[in-house]
Amino acid sequence: MTSGPGGGFTDIARDAVADVWDRLPDHPFVRGMADGTLPAPVYQYYVGQNLLYLPQYARAIACAVTKSRSDDELRRYSAALVNIVDVEIPQNERLLARVRDLSGDHVSREVVMAPGTRNYTSYLLAVAGTADVVAIGAAILPCAWSYGEIARRHIGGAVAHPVYREWFEFFASDQYAELEAGMRGRMDADVAGLDPAQRDRLVGIFGDATRLEWEFWEMAIAHGREESGEGAGQV
Amino acid sequence: MTSGPGGGFTDIARDAVADVWDRLPDHPFVRGMADGTLPAPVYQYYVGQNLLYLPQYARAIACAVTKSRSDDELRRYSAALVNIVDVEIPQNERLLARVRDLSGDHVSREVVMAPGTRNYTSYLLAVAGTADVVAIGAAILPCAWSYGEIARRHIGGAVAHPVYREWFEFFASDQYAELEAGMRGRMDADVAGLDPAQRDRLVGIFGDATRLEWEFWEMAIAHGREESGEGAGQV
Amino acid sequence: MTSGPGGGFTDIARDAVADVWDRLPDHPFVRGMADGTLPAPVYQYYVGQNLLYLPQYARAIACAVTKSRSDDELRRYSAALVNIVDVEIPQNERLLARVRDLSGDHVSREVVMAPGTRNYTSYLLAVAGTADVVAIGAAILPCAWSYGEIARRHIGGAVAHPVYREWFEFFASDQYAELEAGMRGRMDADVAGLDPAQRDRLVGIFGDATRLEWEFWEMAIAHGREESGEGAGQV
Amino acid sequence: MTSGPGGGFTDIARDAVADVWDRLPDHPFVRGMADGTLPAPVYQYYVGQNLLYLPQYARAIACAVTKSRSDDELRRYSAALVNIVDVEIPQNERLLARVRDLSGDHVSREVVMAPGTRNYTSYLLAVAGTADVVAIGAAILPCAWSYGEIARRHIGGAVAHPVYREWFEFFASDQYAELEAGMRGRMDADVAGLDPAQRDRLVGIFGDATRLEWEFWEMAIAHGREESGEGAGQV
Numbered sequence: 001m002t003s004g005p006g007g008g009f010t011d012i013a014r015d016a017v018a019d020v021w022d023r024l025p026d027h028p029f030v031r032g033m034a035d036g037t038l039p040a041p042v043y044q045y046y047v048g049q050n051l052l053y054l055p056q057y058a059r060a061i062a063c064a065v066t067k068s069r070s071d072d073e074l075r076r077y078s079a080a081l082v083n084i085v086d087v088e089i090p091q092n093e094r095l096l097a098r099v100r101d102l103s104g105d106h107v108s109r110e111v112v113m114a115p116g117t118r119n120y121t122s123y124l125l126a127v128a129g130t131a132d133v134v135a136i137g138a139a140i141l142p143c144a145w146s147y148g149e150i151a152r153r154h155i156g157g158a159v160a161h162p163v164y165r166e167w168f169e170f171f172a173s174d175q176y177a178e179l180e181a182g183m184r185g186r187m188d189a190d191v192a193g194l195d196p197a198q199r200d201r202l203v204g205i206f207g208d209a210t211r212l213e214w215e216f217w218e219m220a221i222a223h224g225r226e227e228s229g230e231g232a233g234q235v
Numbered sequence: 236m237t238s239g240p241g242g243g244f245t246d247i248a249r250d251a252v253a254d255v256w257d258r259l260p261d262h263p264f265v266r267g268m269a270d271g272t273l274p275a276p277v278y279q280y281y282v283g284q285n286l287l288y289l290p291q292y293a294r295a296i297a298c299a300v301t302k303s304r305s306d307d308e309l310r311r312y313s314a315a316l317v318n319i320v321d322v323e324i325p326q327n328e329r330l331l332a333r334v335r336d337l338s339g340d341h342v343s344r345e346v347v348m349a350p351g352t353r354n355y356t357s358y359l360l361a362v363a364g365t366a367d368v369v370a371i372g373a374a375i376l377p378c379a380w381s382y383g384e385i386a387r388r389h390i391g392g393a394v395a396h397p398v399y400r401e402w403f404e405f406f407a408s409d410q411y412a413e414l415e416a417g418m419r420g421r422m423d424a425d426v427a428g429l430d431p432a433q434r435d436r437l438v439g440i441f442g443d444a445t446r447l448e449w450e451f452w453e454m455a456i457a458h459g460r461e462e463s464g465e466g467a468g469q470v
Numbered sequence: 471m472t473s474g475p476g477g478g479f480t481d482i483a484r485d486a487v488a489d490v491w492d493r494l495p496d497h498p499f500v501r502g503m504a505d506g507t508l509p510a511p512v513y514q515y516y517v518g519q520n521l522l523y524l525p526q527y528a529r530a531i532a533c534a535v536t537k538s539r540s541d542d543e544l545r546r547y548s549a550a551l552v553n554i555v556d557v558e559i560p561q562n563e564r565l566l567a568r569v570r571d572l573s574g575d576h577v578s579r580e581v582v583m584a585p586g587t588r589n590y591t592s593y594l595l596a597v598a599g600t601a602d603v604v605a606i607g608a609a610i611l612p613c614a615w616s617y618g619e620i621a622r623r624h625i626g627g628a629v630a631h632p633v634y635r636e637w638f639e640f641f642a643s644d645q646y647a648e649l650e651a652g653m654r655g656r657m658d659a660d661v662a663g664l665d666p667a668q669r670d671r672l673v674g675i676f677g678d679a680t681r682l683e684w685e686f687w688e689m690a691i692a693h694g695r696e697e698s699g700e701g702a703g704q705v
Numbered sequence: 706m707t708s709g710p711g712g713g714f715t716d717i718a719r720d721a722v723a724d725v726w727d728r729l730p731d732h733p734f735v736r737g738m739a740d741g742t743l744p745a746p747v748y749q750y751y752v753g754q755n756l757l758y759l760p761q762y763a764r765a766i767a768c769a770v771t772k773s774r775s776d777d778e779l780r781r782y783s784a785a786l787v788n789i790v791d792v793e794i795p796q797n798e799r800l801l802a803r804v805r806d807l808s809g810d811h812v813s814r815e816v817v818m819a820p821g822t823r824n825y826t827s828y829l830l831a832v833a834g835t836a837d838v839v840a841i842g843a844a845i846l847p848c849a850w851s852y853g854e855i856a857r858r859h860i861g862g863a864v865a866h867p868v869y870r871e872w873f874e875f876f877a878s879d880q881y882a883e884l885e886a887g888m889r890g891r892m893d894a895d896v897a898g899l900d901p902a903q904r905d906r907l908v909g910i911f912g913d914a915t916r917l918e919w920e921f922w923e924m925a926i927a928h929g930r931e932e933s934g935e936g937a938g939q940v
Contacts, residue, residue, distance in 0.1 A: 055779050059365060062770035067600055074760050078790040081770065085783040122357035129364025130294060130537055132602050290544050300532035302835055309525050313555040316535065320548040365772055367837050529835060592827035599834025600764060
């Protein structure tokens with residue numbers, strides 16, 4: 001049951017894609033982080049792809065800054081951009097360095113963008129280039145929101161793994177929850193005045209991005225295993 | 236053997252992705268059109284997706300118009316845009332109408348964009364939104380060029396099918412070959428003055444788009460069969 | 471009296487900037503074309519600047535193609551783009567060639583974009599880059615519509631000047647009136663469903679572009695006289 | 706003497722527009738701040754327009770983020786963006802509040818964008834929308850760089866005015882000089898590998914923006930006097 005009491009856009013959009021959304025916290029990759037069984041090379045592969053994903057995600061947010069319709073929207077998307085560039089990218093770089101220290105370097109440094117990463121980031125940038133600021137908000141939300149949902153689901157039971165535990169702590173933190181709640185609240189407000197056809201289009205974008213989020217996890221586990229050799233040494 | 240005498244960008248880019256490029260004319264979908272065995276519903280599905288693809292392709296070309304650096308580039312990409320909007324989209328609409336007349340309507344009119352179509356068009360629009368006019372040229376070329384190559388390969392032997400034959404005739408025509416040669420020649424000229432790193436980036440874009448071209452044919456045959464029922468009545 | 475019976479967006483927007491709009495047909499430049507007294511070098515200067523203006527105008531329209539929200543909008547702005555590139559730019563090139571034949575070349579071929587041209591085209595491209603397709607429609611409308619209004623006002627009395635007469639005939643033609651009516655009608659339809667705040671923003675854009683239209687005529691007559699020498703030989 | 710020893714792009718670009726650049730520190734508006742004679746309402750008008758200018762300036766920088774070609778460029782333009790949004794805009798808001806406290810509110814709160822502001826910001830956004838990241842760098846540099854030059858010229862002699870003095874201190878600070886030197890150094894590096902035609906185009910953009918910088922000061926003093934009444938009470 002994901003349906004909330006609000007009935008705002010974000011509730012509606014999530015419920016419309018519940019068949020995918022509700023399974024995200026149970027994805028094998030996520031479960032493997034929570035119980036510590038995820039092979040380190042698979043995790044390395046994921047972080048490496050994430051470090052190719054995040055700059056493109058940032059570029060899509062920058063489009064929202066360019067198209068912002070008020071000083072408030074300008075500030076809001078600038079803050080979202082700087083959060084990616086100054087917080088999340090360095091955080092991923094630290095995680096990658098630490099997992100390399102622990103388990104050796106299983107992924108070549110010349111990381112090539114995988115199809116799942118390319119498809120997802122292309123989608124974000126395609127929406128960013130052709131649609132308006134609210135549509136960009138709908139496209140970037142599933143990534144930001146689902147990470148919070150996933151982390152909160154597992155933070156109670158996640159094992160004290162030297163790297164994976166930190167991932168859950170980062171995204172289950174109060175600070176992150178506040179950022180996420182702010183994004184949701186403002187999206188609900190932005191969509192409140194739109195007509196049903198416009199809202200449905202945004203629901204569709206949120207759904208597409210949610211499915212691409214799923215496909216990103218799928219790619220991480222499939223390609224990560226392939227590239228590093230199935231069952232390669234855990235951390 | 237795809238290597239040509241020119242040694243210009245388009246030769247280099249095609250050779251770099253030859254493992255995919257050279258197989259395009261032998262794709263089962265294409266062979267099915269040539270020998271007339273392609274089930275009509277599969278073809279309907281393909282044309283339906285193409286009619287969702289082409290407007291996005293046109294939007295990417297429009298970005299090249301916006302970013303054009305000279306009156307000549309402005310005219311050239313305007314002409315490419317109007318060719319899609321005024322020639323290729325109506326041509327696809329006619330093909331769809333005729334195949335429906337012949338074999339009935341096997342695809343619901345509310346066609347939804349399939350993942351393969353979304354991935355390909357998102358890529359085109361992501362390049363269009365973030366990169367320069369030459370990069371857009373590299374991204375849109377594989378579609379335009381490979382259709383000519385495919386059609387010329389099969390035009391001699393393609394059976395007198397009431398619909399598929401026209402597809403080959405359209406893309407094997409002298410008029411189309413001229414358009415295609417113009418695109419190639421101008422890309423070669425555009426890239427001639429660039430440094431190797433810039434050229435390599437463009438080779439990469441051409442390769443990505445070629446792989447997405449292959450995936451589009453794959454999707455057409457796989458989803459088309461699924462949606463319409465394997466082996467459903469041929470035209 | 472500019473107020474029309476419709477009460478659609480275009481009536482409202484025009485009336486809001488009536489102090490400028492209503493004076494456009496009486497601008498000294500226009501009157502000089504109508505009575506044949508406009509010095510040929512001033513006209514040359516104007517056409518030269520127009521040939522720098524139109525490609526940027528076309529680039530702004532191309533942004534509308536990229537941001538179009540339906541196949542119908544895609545076709546409509548593609549048609550507007552191709553009209554500029556294939557009809558209006560060549561028409562201006564012909565006018566420039568003919569006025570040069572008649573009166574000699576009073577403007578250096580290395581024409582530099584004047585501030586009035588730069589300000590107007592920058593505004594169009596700034597709206598095109600930051601706002602949505604309807605806003606782009608509002609920005610490009612004053613140029614297209616006012617030329618029709620101006621030409622129809624003077625076509626009855628314009629003298630049989632070997633060049634200027636053609637200008638009036640082109641923009642007073644039935645074909646042009648149809649294009650213009652189509653643009654107005656579709657803008658009225660596009661804005662009909664918007665809320666008052668959105669409509670007011672579009673009224674503001676229409677007003678800005680109308681003032682820039684006036685400033686373009688001002689620049690043409692001021693800079694044209696300066697560059698060519700006041701009172702230089704009429705055609 | 707503006708010519709420096711470096712011979713990099715920024716020296717060349719500045720020297721090419723030296724007739725305007727060299728006069729910026731002597732503009733009557735700037736001299737009026739330095740000697741404390743600038744009427745407070747004129748300063749209020751300037752800050753009010755600056756608060757309409759800066760968000761558009763930020764939107765142009767965001768386009769550079771979107772078009773950034775490397776992680777380094779992404780970080781660099783994100784940092785420039787956040788400097789405008791989190792430092793310069795709040796700084797201008799504080800200055801406006803303080804000058805209002807000192808001299809009363811001489812400018813209506815419903816500030817309308819003046820033509821000089823609109824022309825300058827439209828130019829920035831037009832470059833941002835149509836050209837590449839290096840061109841955007843060239844367009845935004847004159848504003849950032851000239852403020853440092855102006856402030857350093859006057860910091861020694863600027864009177865202890867309760868508001869104007871702070872303006873000079875902010876832009877003459879070591880921190881600001883470092884930001885400015887970083888922008889110049891990276892532009893020099895970005896342009897070093899380009900061919901002469903590309904460099905000349907960038908010199909032209911730098912020159913256009915420098916002239917618009919001058920026109921902004923002109924507008925500030927002319928419109929500020931007009932709106933507030935010439936000679937209205939100094940702070």
